[in-house]
Amino acid sequence: MDYTELNYVVQDAVATIELNRPDQLNALTFRLEAELYQAIADADADPEVRTILVTGAGRAFCAGMDISQLEGLPPEDIRSRRHMRTFDMNRRADYQTRYSYFPA
Incomplete structure (x- = not known):
């Protein structure tokens, strides 16, 4: 994925993920949300990364x-299937919600 709304750098075993919409106080867009999810997945998959820093x-x-x-x-759209991740058999059942990948 090409990152357009965040910066992703790995240096000295640290993956730094910087939300990069300072004029909007780094408020999430659907694009930034997808990029953040992918950046964390990329860091998780990288054997050189020991720490993930989100700033x-x-x-x-x-x-x-x-x-x-x-x-x-509509208010119920937050629970829409299009915003949910697919079930990940490698994660606990209680880590299967929209933002649970952070602690997982």
Whole structure:
């Protein structure tokens, strides 16, 4: 995946994932959410990586979801199957939700 909304660098066994939307306080878009998931998966798959550091460019780490991404979505859309990851047999059942890949 080509990263457009984050920076991904591996150096000295540390994968640094920097959310890179400083003008929007690094608020998540659907694109950034997908890139973040992929960057963590890439770091997990890299045998050279021992630590993953997630940070944000500019003055904020992450302001939450970019409200422009939510415009027009019904409230129940957050549970839509299109936002859920496929079931991963290598992870515990309680780590199968939208953001559970962080601690997994």
